[in-house]
Amino acid sequence: MMKTLDRSKYKTIRALERGLHVMQILQQKRAATLNQVYQATDLPRPTILRILRTLEGAGWVRRGLGDGLYRNSFKIKGMLKGLDDSDRLAEIAAPFLDILCREASWPSDLAVIHHEKVYMELIETSRTKTPFLLKRDEIGHMINIPLSAMGRAYLAFCDQSERDDIINNLKETKSAANQIVKNKKIFLNDLEKIKINGYATREPSFGGGERPLKSSYDDGLQAIAVPIRIEGKVIGCISLVWVRQAATIEEIVEKFLINLKETANKIEITYGG
The missing domain is CATH 1.10.10.10 (Winged helix-like DNA-binding domain superfamily/Winged helix DNA-binding domain)
Structure with missing residues (x-):
């Protein structure tokens, strides 16, 4: 509860x-x-x-x-100048992320699609509340889409038109971390599996931080992520983040996926109210 x-x-x-x-x-x-x-x-x-x-x-x-x-x-x-829907989402979500961190001890991140549609943007996090020592990304941090848990959750659950736009934008970038989308059949198959499971995880090559590929940087973390949807439209994603060596994905899913989904639902209800 x-x-x-x-x-x-x-x-x-x-x-x-x-x-x-x-x-x-x-x-x-x-x-x-x-x-x-x-x-x-x-x-x-x-x-x-x-x-x-x-x-x-x-x-x-x-x-x-x-x-x-x-x-x-x-x-x-x-x-009100300078405020937008993402500010409202962050304000609504913050207390729920705090509660989830108290329940799981591991922190959560909240991200929305950046206006250029080539990154997810971190707009709130409870990483300062966790008792565990882990890397703390700053608000405004740009997160790789096709490799991160939140980016993959966004792509899996957004509508096809938006997904196609984002993937086309990613194809045009020069980032090696975005090359995965060029094998469209395999990548879309991965997104379909995410949709079936109801949550996304990090792609194995993702290392977090400013340099997304694990070959360049590894923050030592793992994450699961779920979408936040209002009237069927994905407006953001939340993740539960933990030290990779502390628990397997299966263990975290078994213990905390329900809490994560319930948190997303609480945010959706409050935002849509």
Whole structure:
């Protein structure tokens, strides 16, 4: 069973929480009087007035000249610049990855397809939470697609049109690590096996890191990966990563594949909700 993340041990700033709550009310109502905000909270009117005046003074809330109603200001839109769906996915997935790491002790990675469609991009990881010493890839790390567990999971479960586009892009690169896709029949057969199994593993020649081929670099890790799908479309993949010498793929699959799939399902439900 998945456990919920307990945040009760963390101290919070009460005044900030109240201010954000007021802004949420204004977002829901679009415009409101002081009394309407009061009715939507359990705060005293003087407290609400101070919050509104503070937010207005900082430029986050404005009061209409014609109707005197309080509204969130256009300044909020500026905070959204630079954010996209992958940021939302990472935000939603992070607590679930944390829980999975607590259950399995081994960490998880979350990656999405890069906009150039020749890499997977790491957008979140729980590698800092594991008690084991292993290589920690930074957020933004570009992951080889045809050799990595997450890349292979993505290709196996995405629709055929996107798969063909990605494979064609990979064929045009000069990377030796992408040459595997040129033998299309064998490679597609591997992807079909992944789809049947319900998870992907690393291709044996994959070594991780900046230089994907194990002949150039070996991070000593192994991984299994599953897709995250919304309405049938793959939007990313999560993996469970472990030190290769510590356990076989079969052992990890037997112990933790269900947990990994359940984590993906929890992310899908929350993201689609």
